[in-house]
Amino acid sequence: MGACFGTAVSAVWAVLDWRSVLYTEWTWMGACVICIALVGMVTGFAVPVRRKDLAASVDRRGDLQDRLTTAIERDSSQDTFDAALQEDAARSLDRLVPREVFPIRFGRWHLATLILALMAASVFLLGNSPVVLSEENRRLREELKKQGQAVERVTKQQFETPDAKREMSAEEKRLADEMRKYYRDLEKAHLSQEEAMQRSNELGEKADQLAKQAAQAVQQSLQQAQSARASMEKATLDANGLGNVSPQMAGMPESEREEKMAQAKAEARSIQKQLGELKRRLDEINKKLANPNLSGSERKKLEDERRDVEKQIADLKERAKANLDEQKALELSKAAQEVFRKMMEDPLYKKLLEIEKKLAQDAKSAAKSGQPKMTDEERKRLKEELEQLAQQLKDPKAMKEYLEALLKAAEEAKRMGRGVGIGLTLNHLGFMQAPPGPGGPGGGNWVGNVGQVYKLDKPTESKGKTSTSVVSGEVRQGSGPQAFVEIKAPSFVGSRSGIPYQNVLPSYERKAESALERQQIPKEHQKRVKEYFDSLTGVKKE
Amino acid sequence: MPEQPEATWFRDTFDRVRTEVQKVIVGQHDIVESVLVGMAANGHILLEGMPGLGKTLLVRSLAKSLSLDFSRIQFTPDMMPADVTGTNVLGEGRMFEFRKGPVFANIVLADEINRATPKTQSAMLEAMQERSVTVGGKRHDLHEPFLVMATQNPVEQEGTYPLPEAQLDRFFFKLLVPYPTKDELREVVLRTTGSAEQEPRPVASREDVLQMRAIVREVPIAEAVLEYGLSMIVATHPDGSGASPAATRYCRFGSSPRGAQSLVTAGKVHALLAGRFNVSKDDLRKVLKPVLRHRILLNFEAEADGMTPDKVLDQVISFVDERDRDPIKI
Structure with a gap:
């Protein structure tokens, strides 16, 4: 019965596999049958058989004329015939051969098991066997399977490691589930190429989106880390009585400080000199004012002049004070720099700065181009290093905050790496490796960075409202196959901009010209850029 | 034995x-x-x-x-x-x-x-x-x-x-x-028609x-066998829940409780004659017709279909046997 139920489950599974609802393999179906059969066997052994039933069955099978049933019922009675009955039943039982009483025979359950097994196998073969396919379809199917294996490999790498399972967010889990469904669809070749490519695009977009979100999170974490580091540096200065020194000044190079000190001293001398001159002039004015023969207008003029000089003297004194403070600060910054130098000599701090720098570069690169600088392995190592550092850390609160922020950034970076990894894989799948067909109208959308182009005969209809446009271009240089499909729709259905291109064209054109001016575009391509914008505006520019 | x-x-x-x-x-x-x-x-x-x-x-x-x-x-x-x-x-x-x-x-x-x-x-x-x-x-x-x-x-x-x-x-x-x-x-x-006629001896x-009758009463019957016998009796009741299709169609009245008593007693005698010390279902099957053929009353449809009590009882036996299954399915 267990085997029968097992094959029934397998048959249902095979149907679900055929309908692309729940995939299976031979091994899984076989394991299902064996497991349920074992459960049935164990249950069979575990469920007690009532003596009465067993006796009735043996009576029936061994033609004992109900001797056992009666004897078992009356095993404690002592009426006239009971002793003889027990003896008769025992003798009759002794004459039986158990193998003949309960022979292994092909019964209804066996037949049902066989039929269900055949059904399961047939349905499974119907959905999976390439025998019934044409040569071309078989080859396409093989290609899809290969793509599926590639997606499976990267999905497992990215999502099925113990670390990834522990760290994955809800969005990542959803993406992982979709990826699994996708690679199984591919491996089972239950998708057409168009569907496979569209799914690839959708999943790639989701992965990119995840990577971008993660990159933003990395940057936020890094900002927190920087803020924590600044607090930590300020705390260090406070601890050394250098609370007035800003961390920026403390980080000033020696030569710059000397230069600034010399400037300050020169300025101080200049101020002293100016002060002396102003004081002499003030004395002269005071002497002139002491003359009683001065007219009213002359006296007034001298008094105005004296006020002006006094104000200049006051300003100069202020400047002298500031200059003195600056000189003192520069003196203190030297001490602060010494403190920082000692702090920088701490290998732990040095390491943390190094990690921060790497993470910042990685996040910047990922956010900008979608391609991080570090590999997954490097990110993993980085996180491990941070965790080791965290164990060594017995420093103040600020240092701990800094480290925690870096750790968080490292985790986000790993997440970003997963998204980027998936996105890259999906974009590099290289669909449609079929022989070149007759093709439809020229042009189409690129899918993947491949080097050999095949175009599907059948264009894919989409829901876009725009008409088909022709985009001219050249095949990208490089090895490897390339493929594209013509989609009669906007390039990015569902995420397209609603702004008419005429509105944005001037801005983009300016940016392109600016780039050309800054010579960011190689010379050999500058002409092509100009031609492109000219073709859009319809104006020939020189 | x-x-x-x-x-x-x-x-x-x-x-x-x-x-x-x-x-x-x-x-x-x-x-x-x-x-x-x-x-x-x-x-x-x-x-x-x-x-x-x-x-x-x-x-x-x-x-x-x-x-x-x-x-x-x-x-x-x-x-x-x-x-x-x-x-x-x-x-x-x-x-x-x-x-x-x-x-x-x-x-x-x-x-x-x-x-x-x-x-x-x-x-x-x-x-x-x-x-x-x-x-x-x-x-x-x-x-x-x-x-x-x-x-x-x-x-x-x-x-x-x-x-x-x-x-x-x-x-x-x-x-x-x-x-x-x-x-x-x-x-x-x-x-x-010959000269010598055989005469039975006592x-x-x-x-x-009387002793034989007393011995018969001592023969035990298992619950399952009794259940089987009673099922056959009940199967002759045209309006009962355990009625066989044949009884429902052809019987006006089924067996009385005396039929059940007679069935079991006759089964006991058969068991002793077979050298057993218990009544078997076979014993009951063997005596069913002589015990019940005068106890079931057939209706007009039975007469029209040419059914006899023995034929109806054959169908009753088949009906009860179909339901009396081996409790162990191997």
């Missing part, structure tokens, strides 16, 4: 009586055995068959081999109950004294019982059930063992009064006496019969 003194004695006695009876009765082995089973089970037998098939001879031979009193009552339409039970007559001392009728014997052959009026039939049937007769307000017990063997002619004739169902129910078995085969007929002719006594 283990030896058990009572069972062995039972079988031996049964065989001895059978052998003696078969010395006179040619063939009819099943009928002879069934009559003996009824005797051992303390039940009355209704024999149905054409005249001249040896019914009277069978009963007489049985009485002789058992050393029992035998009387024969030839029922006729003008027969009165007193002709069966006996009557009070004025004696020499001017006192009424009871003169016993033919029913006061151990084995009574009620020949052509369906020729008597219902009044006389019921007097006979009362004696069968109560094992006593009441005359003039006084009860007279019959001698044990008391065994009535009634015969009736299956052919509908004028001046017959078919036995009502309630009275038929009092018969333990109804046996259909078949015609003898050609070989059996030859043997009958040779035996009865090989058992009145006490032996």
Whole structure:
């Protein structure tokens, strides 16, 4: 019965596999049958058989004329015939051969098991066997399977490691589930190429989106880390009585400080000199004012002049004070720099700065181009290093905050790496490796960075409202196959901009010209850029 | 097979009586055995068959081999109950004294019982059930063992009064006496037309019969076997929840509880004869027809379809057997 139920489950599974609802393999179906059969066997052994039933069955099978049933019922009675009955039943039982009483025979359950097994196998073969396919379809199917294996490999790498399972967010889990469904669809070749490519695009977009979100999170974490580091540096200065020194000044190079000190001293001398001159002039004015023969207008003029000089003297004194403070600060910054130098000599701090720098570069690169600088392995190592550092850390609160922020950034970076990894894989799948067909109208959308182009005969209809446009271009240089499909729709259905291109064209054109001016575009391509914008505006520019 | 003194004695006695009876009765082995089973089970037998098939001879031979009193009552339409039970007559001392009728014997052959009026039939049937007769307000017990063997002619004739169902129910078995085969007929002719006639010897006594009846009651029956037997009885009830389709379609009335009692008792005798100490389902199957064929009343549809009680009972057995499944499915 267990085997029968097992094959029934397998048959249902095979149907679900055929309908692309729940995939299976031979091994899984076989394991299902064996497991349920074992459960049935164990249950069979575990469920007690009532003596009465067993006796009735043996009576029936061994033609004992109900001797056992009666004897078992009356095993404690002592009426006239009971002793003889027990003896008769025992003798009759002794004459039986158990193998003949309960022979292994092909019964209804066996037949049902066989039929269900055949059904399961047939349905499974119907959905999976390439025998019934044409040569071309078989080859396409093989290609899809290969793509599926590639997606499976990267999905497992990215999502099925113990670390990834522990760290994955809800969005990542959803993406992982979709990826699994996708690679199984591919491996089972239950998708057409168009569907496979569209799914690839959708999943790639989701992965990119995840990577971008993660990159933003990395940057936020890094900002927190920087803020924590600044607090930590300020705390260090406070601890050394250098609370007035800003961390920026403390980080000033020696030569710059000397230069600034010399400037300050020169300025101080200049101020002293100016002060002396102003004081002499003030004395002269005071002497002139002491003359009683001065007219009213002359006296007034001298008094105005004296006020002006006094104000200049006051300003100069202020400047002298500031200059003195600056000189003192520069003196203190030297001490602060010494403190920082000692702090920088701490290998732990040095390491943390190094990690921060790497993470910042990685996040910047990922956010900008979608391609991080570090590999997954490097990110993993980085996180491990941070965790080791965290164990060594017995420093103040600020240092701990800094480290925690870096750790968080490292985790986000790993997440970003997963998204980027998936996105890259999906974009590099290289669909449609079929022989070149007759093709439809020229042009189409690129899918993947491949080097050999095949175009599907059948264009894919989409829901876009725009008409088909022709985009001219050249095949990208490089090895490897390339493929594209013509989609009669906007390039990015569902995420397209609603702004008419005429509105944005001037801005983009300016940016392109600016780039050309800054010579960011190689010379050999500058002409092509100009031609492109000219073709859009319809104006020939020189 | 283990030896058990009572069972062995039972079988031996049964065989001895059978052998003696078969010395006179040619063939009819099943009928002879069934009559003996009824005797051992303390039940009355209704024999149905054409005249001249040896019914009277069978009963007489049985009485002789058992050393029992035998009387024969030839029922006729003008027969009165007193002709069966006996009557009070004025004696020499001017006192009424009871003169016993033919029913006061151990084995009574009620020949052509369906020729008597219902009044006389019921007097006979009362004696069968109560094992006593009441005359003039006084009860007279019959001698044990008391065994009535009634015969009736299956052919509908004028001046017959078919036995009502309630009275038929009092018969333990109804046996259909078949015609003898050609070989059996030859043997009958040779035996009865030659010079030497075989006479059965008495090989058992009145006490032996009573002892046999006591032994039969000791045979155990398992719950499952009893359940099986009762299922067969219930399957004859056309309106019951366990009715078989055949009973629902063809029966007006099913078996009474007496049918169940008779079935089990007859099964016990068969078990002992088979050398077993328990009743089996096979035993019940074997005795089902003689026990129930006169206890089920068929309807008009059965007659129209040519169904007989035996055919209906065959279907009842099949119906119950289908439901009696092996509890272990391997």
